[in-house]
Amino acid sequence: MIKPGIKIGIVLTLILVLPSLFFTTYEISNLNKNEAVIDSIYSGQLESILFSINQYSDDVLSGWANQVERENSDIENILIKNYSLDAVSIVDTSGFLLQTKEKIPEDSLSKITTKLEYDFTSNLKKVELLQRYIKSGYRKIENLPTTFKRKSLFAFAHSSDSAKVKTVLFLIDTEKFIKENLGPKIQSVAKDRFYISVFRENSSQEVYFNTFQDVEDKNIKQKKEIWLLPEFDLGIQMKGNTIENLVRNRTRTNIILLIAMDIILLLAAWFVFKNIRKQIRLNQLKTDFISNVSHEIRTPLALINMYSETLEMDRLRSEEKKKEYYKVINTEANRLSRMVNNILNFNKIESGRREYHFTNCNLNEEIENLIFNYRQHLDKNGFEINLLKNESLQLISADWEAVSEAIINLIDNAIKYSTDVKKIEIRTFTDGNFAGIDVIDYGIGIEKKDQKLVFDKFFRVTSGNLAHKAKGSGIGLSIVKHIMDAHQGKIKLDSTVGKGSCFTLYFPINRS
Incomplete structure (x- = not known):
């Protein structure tokens, strides 16, 4: 049969963990596709920016061409208006330069004219194509290969009023054109x-x-x-950032967020599972506690009832036997009283109603009195108890009734969990700013895995035959822990299986 805790773990895994893991896997598998879409969107936006700059450069040259068409032969005025234009030439269909204007010294005009004629002749096929375009009503500006260094040569066909087709050549200083004409547009876009x-x-x-x-x-x-x-x-x-970096960073961010979400869900599932499992365990311990207490109360009550009924019916003739029965009744009544007191004290602790009354105490004297009063119970169970005192022990501020309750709980546990060696040692000592009490037994000991749990309410050690047989409610050590916390002290356990246990109580010496 599957335990309830495991069932809850499986359900939580199915409800919380698996869907988130599936979702994460799906999202990560789709990240590349999503980022490719984003990349294409960014690329499209950048393409449109580049297109607008290209379109603007085309518009600039088209504007110059429009000026030529409007102003006819006044190309000198066009040169003055446009800073990056070095020369403008008008060529007829036969290749004869009808007019050339430039912004460089007159003595080099012949060189410019010669180069322009050479460039024109070298690109006749392109020029003829431009002339056919203009005849069909379409004007196109064409970039022509040129012999000029760091210059660009452009040509377009122009139809004059006489219906003659002429070719206009723009010689442009490329660097000036880029800086002066395209620069402002690029700055405005960037x-x-x-x-x-x-x-x-x-x-x-x-x-x-x-x-x-x-x-x-x-x-x-x-x-x-x-x-x-x-x-x-x-x-x-x-x-x-670059587009690649943006995409990469976004992918990394998405993956981190998905992993963080998974971790949070896993932690939440673990937290819920841990608390539910703890609650199930606590409920089980409560059930065991009720069962144990019921059994422990029933046993002394049955003995008291049986022995008192025998005495009432006057079935015993021997006075010695009667005294024995009275002693059993008294012992079981005291045992029952301690059990009820433990339960009542635990109830006060749980509800936060337990009060402590602190006075100055001499641990050596108080422990001596406690052992004297508890000697009969120890002798009856065949236990030897030794007290080793530190005579230089200082006074502490404590509620001795509560402290004696803690020590008695430890002695009772030593009695219950001891086998062959029926011996208990109590030592007092000083450790820095603490006065301490060791309660040592030579019983079955406590396993490592149980040592951190023995102070939890309702917890009982179940390993070993004696642990199963020993009676108890599982609240004794929990009460001891609470008493020590109330005294701003601490409790320490040192135990070895088969060799016994040592419980140490530390009380602050200078506690106000």
């Missing part, structure tokens, strides 16, 4: 949330613009090329 940089493709060391002080890459993972400047990359990273 704000205090992102690091954004522009660097040459596959070379994070050659940085043209960034929103942070250091020119290093900052391990930027999210990169996109600039549409109109394909040799350049836009890089973006969240401030304070």
Whole structure:
């Protein structure tokens, strides 16, 4: 049959522990999927930011193209208005440069013109495609490979009023364009949330613009090329952390929270199980206590009833026999009285109604008187008792009635749990600020596993034949412990199975 405590443990495991473990396992298995979704959301947001910057760069060049179309041949005015423009050229369909304006000294104009003609000729296929686009009503701005260093060349087809298609070339200082035209837009997008940089493709060391002080890459993972400047990359990273770190930290946090929840549930289940098991054990001990007390009370009552009935019916002729019967009745009545007093005292302790009256006591004298009064009971059970006194023992403040009750409980236990060696020793001593009493027997002893439990209410040692046979209620040592606590003292047990036990009571000497 399964014990009630084990049943409760199984039920608690099924109700609390297993569901939480299953939930934790399920959540951890889904964390990777969830974090992948989060990663894609973050990546999508960053992609949209990069898209807006790319779109803005396209809008800048489209604005310049619109200025050319509005102002026709006044390209000098366009140069003045746009800081990063180094030169503007208008080329006819045959490749002849109709007009060129630049911001560099006049003596180098011939060099610029020569290079522009060469670049135009090298990209005729792209130019022809742009011209076909404009004829169909679509204007496209194209980045052309150029011989200029650190410059970018852009071309778009332009249809004039005479219906002739011309090609417009923008020679741009790339670094100025990035800093002066894209920079403000990048700063407005970055704000205090992102690091954004522009660097040459596959070379994070050659940085043209960034929103942070250091020119290093900052391990930027999210990169996109600039549409109109394909040799350049836009890089973006969240401030304070990368997406990978955010995902990793969130995963770690979720796992920690799940584990913490499991630990709390396990501790709660263990706490509930421990308390329920303790309550079940206490109820069992109470049941055993009632059974033991009932048996112990019934025995002396039966003897008293039988012997007193015999005396009442005057069946005994011998005076000696009558005295023997009177002695038995008296002994059993005293035993019954002690038992009832123990139960009443325990009841007062449990309800918090027991009162203590402290006076100055000489332990040596009080113990001598106690042994003298208790000698008859000891002799009857065939026990020898020795008192070893420390003559320099100081007075203590104690309720001697309560202390004598504690010592008698210890002596009674020594009598009950002794076999062949019927000897009890009581010693008084001084240990620092404590006056002590040792009550030593040479009985069956107490196992290690039971030593920490013997002071619990209703607990009785059940190991060994004598422990099963010995009568008792299981409240004696619990009363002793309470008495010592009330005296701000302590009790210590030193016991070896088969060799006996030593209970030591410590009383503070300077207790007020």
